[in-house]
Amino acid sequence: MPNGAQILIEGLVGAGVRACFANPGTSEMHFVAALEDASALRPVLCLFEGVATGAADGYGRMTGRPACTLLHLGPGLAGGLANLHNARRAATPLVNVVGDHALRHKRLDAPLESDIEALAGTVSGWTRRTYHAAELAGDVAEAVAAATGPPGRIATLVVPADVSWSDAGDPPAATPPRPARRGLVSxxxxxxxxxxxxxxxxxxxxxxxxxxxxxxxxxxxxxxxxxxxxxxxxxxxxxxxxxxxxxxxxxxxxxxxxxxxxxxxxxxxxxxxxxxxxxxxxxxxxxxxxxxxxxxxxxxxxxxxxxxxxxxxxxxxxGPGSPVPEEAARPALPSGDLTAETAAAVIGALLPEGAVVVDEANTSGLWLPGATAGAPPHDWLTLTGGAMGQGLPLAVGAAVACPERPVLALVGDGASMYTVQALWTQAREGLDVTTVVFDNRSYAILNLELGAVGAVAEGARARRLLDLSGPSLDFVALARGMGVPAERADTAEEFAALLKRGLAEPGPFLIDCVVPSLV
Amino acid sequence: MPNGAQILIEGLVGAGVRACFANPGTSEMHFVAALEDASALRPVLCLFEGVATGAADGYGRMTGRPACTLLHLGPGLAGGLANLHNARRAATPLVNVVGDHALRHKRLDAPLESDIEALAGTVSGWTRRTYHAAELAGDVAEAVAAATGPPGRIATLVVPADVSWSDAGDPPAATPPRPARRGLVSxxxxxxxxxxxxxxxxxxxxxxxxxxxxxxxxxxxxxxxxxxxxxxxxxxxxxxxxxxxxxxxxxxxxxxxxxxxxxxxxxxxxxxxxxxxxxxxxxxxxxxxxxxxxxxxxxxxxxxxxxxxxxxxxxxxxGPGSPVPEEAARPALPSGDLTAETAAAVIGALLPEGAVVVDEANTSGLWLPGATAGAPPHDWLTLTGGAMGQGLPLAVGAAVACPERPVLALVGDGASMYTVQALWTQAREGLDVTTVVFDNRSYAILNLELGAVGAVAEGARARRLLDLSGPSLDFVALARGMGVPAERADTAEEFAALLKRGLAEPGPFLIDCVVPSLV
Incomplete structure (x- = not known):
């Protein structure tokens, strides 16, 4: 007789879920064990929950189908919320599987006890807690249908540990709910x-x-x-x-x-x-x-x-019209100083056909749209919800979703640090992601906004809160520390050579792209 | 005429708040600007919100007084929630200042809009949104009083951007609420x-x-x-x-x-x-x-x-009793293989008087209590809420709170990666933290729990979700990449030499303590 966890995974696979971005804990151990026999569901370990949720977002954006996450009670879900916020704004189909204490353990108020539903409600279009293993098959089918229904949403299924480990009885007759279809406009x-x-x-x-x-x-x-x-x-x-x-x-x-x-x-x-x-x-x-x-x-x-x-x-x-499509045009490879502008030209000159570009470059990305408009056809994924730390995880998910396509992550130094653990998952899974960190040693976007909101912070104390130097982050060391080959570029020529290398080699590669801040 | 942000900071300082662990965004720029003239409030930049909240927890545990955090709207608070969960379980006094959109901007459902109060409610004993700058002085006083009232709790004050930037009128007469006192038992x-x-x-x-x-x-x-x-x-x-x-x-x-x-x-x-x-x-x-x-x-x-x-x-x-206190006793410095047991002996042998020990060592910490029981008097801070990633941030806050005391962070490799960005703040602030990462290349606690819950995962697919090798994390590279000097120990002698060095030198130091997994 299958247990709840096995039925849950069977349901996910049956509904078309093919990737599980996981940061499990004790209450998810039966789910982990049941993954052994579920060869259709690829488990991807993430070292922080925000990586798992951001990756599931990237996967869903590229396939139109939900990946699932596997998260550990309320605090695990909490760690993933910022990127779930972005996924909600992207209308990405996504299924969270959140383990919880066994039901009879809830009233003991053990240390990890918290209000999971309150957290889930802030990002989910559908939330349910399963109370009996026999109900899991139906609940997981509904979760996937809810996630997949237009325009795409987050579905969160809370699975108590005892529901996972209990016998689930005979599998119910397969009557998966049909995902709703998009409504026709009037x-x-x-x-x-x-x-x-x-x-x-x-x-x-x-x-x-x-x-x-x-x-x-x-x-x-x-x-x-x-x-x-x-x-x-x-x-x-x-x-x-x-x-x-x-x-x-x-x-x-x-x-x-x-x-x-x-x-x-x-x-x-x-x-x-x-x-x-x-x-x-x-x-x-x-x-x-x-x-x-x-x-x-x-x-x-x-x-x-x-x-x-x-x-x-x-x-x-x-009636008919004759659109004039974007002309094929690439910038010339620049030489000399490496700046946000010359870096954009390098990217425009080298962007490969079919690339998936993940853009969390913020101020350093100012010239990217212009420099890449005439590059070979590609997809561009952006920071939909404004919650920083989306870029590196999104690239993980896009690369899992599209193993045949090159993924290029363009991220600001500040933004990259929220979820820098994503690099380890890139290395472990051998994902073909080339990451460019625009390393301007500041929260430049905030220096920009400081003036825009009319705040005056001329002094060192305030400015220091927006400054990422002292010490400067060494992204080459950080990447290598997580198993990702990396090099630093200080000139446009160096950046071009490294970008060529990163795009040519399989597996992950990171370029520390040192540019002056625009602000 | 002071603006809201100035009144807010004045109120925090007036109520005894001395440290602000910050990861600000646009809606917090007036707060940042106002920090310039608030020399009594130490701003500490954190590169991820979970570092800020964990640091505020460590600060509150060591001083009994609240630090404040500065967080950016709902997603910023979300990033800090896991360590706020731990702080709630620790009954730590802590004040979150969460910036939000200007009130008239709320209805536009801009990308960062989310339900801040729902998030705050899961961890806070007191939550309020200020609607008028003139009410800020009263609200911040109440927030600090709520945080400080027994047994200590999290108070979250949501401050819309326009409340920060608006004139706050004449400062109200100072009638700060008295924190409640602990009740006497019957x-x-x-x-x-x-x-x-x-x-x-x-x-x-x-x-x-x-x-x-x-x-x-x-x-x-x-x-x-x-x-x-x-x-x-x-x-x-x-x-x-x-x-x-x-x-x-x-x-x-x-x-x-x-x-x-x-x-x-x-x-x-x-x-x-x-x-x-x-x-x-x-x-x-x-x-x-x-x-x-x-x-x-x-x-x-x-x-x-x-x-x-x-x-x-x-x-x-x-009536009278004659307690027999713990005898002064230290283990001998071991030699040879570095294991969780010999590492604990090294720590017991070298732990300095007055040390603040932050313990998120999980399985590798098994021998620590015994090995340190007779060491010179020290404080021991633990993972109160079970949400991983507490150790490194807690050490940041403890070190800011107690600059005259050595701080020793003992963390598992898996646990350290949730909030590894804390190392950068240690470097920037020159905090005297010695970090020991017990590097057993696995989520060993989960391998333990896997058996304990009766789940069987003999196969490679499942086990791989609990395994942190392939690639192994290079904590020396990670630490150096964030400006923290670091070395690796492979023997008990090397570990002892490095721990002596870390404890003797001012500023942060990290030891990659390579030990076999217990499980």
């Missing part, structure tokens, strides 16, 4: 958008979610060609397809002033899988809403609606 | 315990919280001497005073079977600041309650009650 939504785009007034389509990929993106390009509307993309897309031969789409800038300039004069904004643009942060005396005055918003598709079908329908209504 | 509680201890039946006193320190501990020793009762200590005390000349107290074992053996035959258990003993985890077919059958429990003092006064009163009732 005819009014399509005709409303069509009227706006044909109004003759300045119009733009703001793409988000699935609309920056595949058929939706292609339809958006036809719409723009047919109407002259501009194609914009939300500031932090979960996964955008771009590069030579793909539609020209401009990501809305992070800085509100730049975003406002871009939107100025737009009279009609059609939302396709994106929400109306707002500032990332509030600033004194500024409105957080980025819409220009008098601009009308037309929601073509939102939330769980089928934005791909809606864009296809809208393109059909608007 | 006469019945004292006489009940006295009767039990004089019953002639086998009795033990289980000490916890403040009772393992200072006057309470001394009174407990007199009680034991007068009655023949055994002195036990909860398994994971927040801070226990021990060593030569101090009362002989035995910590209850982590493994339930060992704890049960220790308690077998006890007919009366007097609880002094401790809760009735329960197993850390549940195991199939075992009761989680560790009390022997027929044992009667007598609560002398619990929760917020004044356990020190209660023990003094009980000692008075029971």
């Amino acid at each position: 005819v009014d939504a399509v005709t409303g958008a069509a009227d706006a785009l044909r109004s003759g007034e300045s119009a733009a389509v703001l793409l988000g979610g699935e609309a920056v990929r595949g058929a939706g993106l292609a339809a958006a390009a036809r719409i723009a060609a047919a109407t002259g509307a501009e194609l914009l993309c939300e500031t932090f897309p979960a996964r955008a397809e771009r590069g030579a031969g793909r539609p020209v789409v401009e990501r809305l800038a992070y800085l509100p002033a730049a975003a406002r300039r871009r939107l100025a004069g737009v009279r009609h904004l059609v939302l396709a899988g994106a929400t109306s643009p707002v500032a990332f942060f509030a600033y004194p005396g500024q409105d957080g809403d980025l819409l220009p005055e008098g601009c009308r918003v037309h929601t073509l598709a939102a939330g769980a609606e089928d934005v791909t079908a809606a864009l296809a329908g809208l393109a059909e209504v608007l | 006469v019945d509680a004292v006489t009940g315990a006295a009767d039990a201890l004089r019953s002639g039946e086998s009795a033990a006193v289980l000490l916890g919280g403040e009772a393992v320190r200072g006057a309470g501990l001394a009174a407990a020793a007199r009680i034991a001497a007068a009655t023949g009762a055994e002195l036990l200590c909860e398994t994971f005390p927040a801070r226990a005073e021990r060593g030569a000349g101090r009362p002989v107290v035995e910590r209850l074992a982590y493994l339930p079977a060992a704890a049960r053996r220790r308690l077998a035959g006890v007919r009366h258990l007097v609880l002094a600041g401790a809760t009735s003993p329960v197993a850390f985890f549940a195991y199939p077919g075992q009761d989680g309650d560790l009390l022997p059958e027929g044992c009667r429990v007598h609560t002398l003092a619990a929760g917020a009650e004044d356990v020190t006064a209660a023990l003094a009163g009980l000692a008075e009732v029971l």
